[in-house]
Amino acid sequence: MIEVMDTTLRDGEQTAGVSFNADEKLAIARLLLEELKVNRIEAGSARVSSGEKDACAKICSWASTNGYADQVEILGFVDNGASVNWIADVGGRCLNLLTKGSIHHLTGQLRKSPQEHWDDIRREIGLARAKGLSVNVYLEDWSNGMADSPEYVFFLVDHLKDAGVRRIMLPDTLGVLNPSQTALFCSQMVERYPEVHFDFHAHNDYDLAAANTFEAVKAGIKGIHTTVNGLGERAGNLPVASAVGLLNDHLHQENSLEEGSLMHVCRYVETISGVRIPSNMPLVGEYVFTQTSGVHADGDKKGGLYQNALHPERFGRHRHYALGKTSGKANIVKNLETLGIELTPEQMQLVTRRVVELGDKKESLTPEDLPYIIADVLKGGHAPGEGLVHVVNYSLQLAHGMRPVANLRIQIQGETYEESSAGDGQYDAFMKALWKIYDRLGRRHPHLTDYVVKIPPGGKTDALVETSISWDLDGYSFKTRGVDSDQTEAAIKATVKMLNIIESRIV
Secondary structure (H helix, E strand, O other), X not given: OOEEEEOXXXXXXXXXXXXXXXXXXXXXXXXXXXXXXOXXXXXXXXXXOHHHHHHHHHHXXXXXXXXXXXXXXXXXXXXXXXXXXXXXXXXXXXXXXXXXXXXXXXXXXXXXXXXXXXXXXHHHHHHHHHOOOEEEEEEEOHHHHHXXXXXXXXXXXXXXXXXXXXXXXXXXXXXXXXHHHHHHHHHXXXXXXXXXXXXXXXXXXXXXXXXXXXXXXHOOOXXXXXXXXXXXXXXXXXXXXXXXXXXXXXXXXOXXXXXXXXXHXXXXXXXXXXXXXXXXXXXXOOOOOEEOOHHHHHHHHOOOOOOOOOOHHHHOOOXXXXXXXXXXXXXXXXXXXXXXXXXXXXXXXXXXXXXXXXXXXXXXXXXXXXXXXHHHHOOOOOXXXXXXXXXXXEEEEOXXXXXXXXXXXXXXXXXXXXXXXXXXOHHHHHHHHXXXXXXXXXXXXXXXXXXXXXXXXXXXXXXXXXXXEEEEEOOEEEEEEEEEOOHHHHHHHHHHHHHHHHHHHHO
């Protein structure tokens, strides 16, 4: 079985601009251990800050109460017991000891001999064990060590293998390895020390973290390190989503990861970190289960010809068929089936032509736009649901030092309602006033799941803004968008589209 140690809370937090508070770190730790079911987590670094100490104490306390105490690890340093005492003080049970894995780092940073460094390491291990801590050892810059000074690496491991450490961790600290080097160096370690549990820690500077991890596992490495969404210093670390695909579908290695929890965990960390998941990121990106080409959609209809083993249902997701200039009849049919709309062959031809025309103009289309396109093309007046909800007027007030206020008058099914509310922003105030009306009427309404604003590169203050908002109503997920030179106006336009869509479903 391959062990997965996730270091989002330590190495991932070294992403530029990313910092988690104590409660956020605890929430992520719980998701990783309880839902995603990684084998181990690295909760933080010793002696960093008082906030880090509070966070690690919270995590260790929760872990001890809930049976995860031995799965929480903390990075520490060769510092004559200072890290050991810090970890013991927060209730930790495992020290991940950072040592120098290349002669270049040893002489350039510590200015010590290999024997002097080993003497310091051995003393640190003894202090940790005296405090009741287990010890894993990082060989920092191990990849360069194997390339430039393998005899030094072997000197350290020759001593460490009998020093009572649980694992020796082999980091590609600077992300310099390629798959051939990884295969060679990991094989050398495993063959020379078959009794040692080695972990491999990949960085993604050359976009090779997944490929290098693949080779490390093939070579006999027993543990790998990940971060959620590939967070980490510089180009980041191996994304845990990539580890799921590698281990389950290519290496067929037994592991503890729960595929069905992957999206929830990744989306949560996206929200907390403020670092968006790239739309094309494998397994968890917005577009990875979306077919755009009409040929592909047609092939899927005829037996899943353009699908692979990464079925979206494995990860709690669904396949989508995008609309644009490469869309064919099959793409549109797939979306109409979802919306419950049937068209004649002649109508389908007209709608397909219009979708392609809009795609040529770089229009961004969603399945929820189809009823409006159909209504326009077929000259049928309103799209299904359109006009059921109409904003009569509204005013938004913004004053320095005061909360924004919205006054709203809206018409639903011909009846007019008014409400006002304060909010944390103008759009928030508008939405609070809107939901007051819906709550008063006892009407269900969706909750907002994502909000994206797009402005053209180099756009000026009067540039058009496209606001795309994702919604969920009792498991029905959809997206609406609005375009305007004012961001709040664009968001309100997207919201009105949403109101008509849900009204048509309710009535």
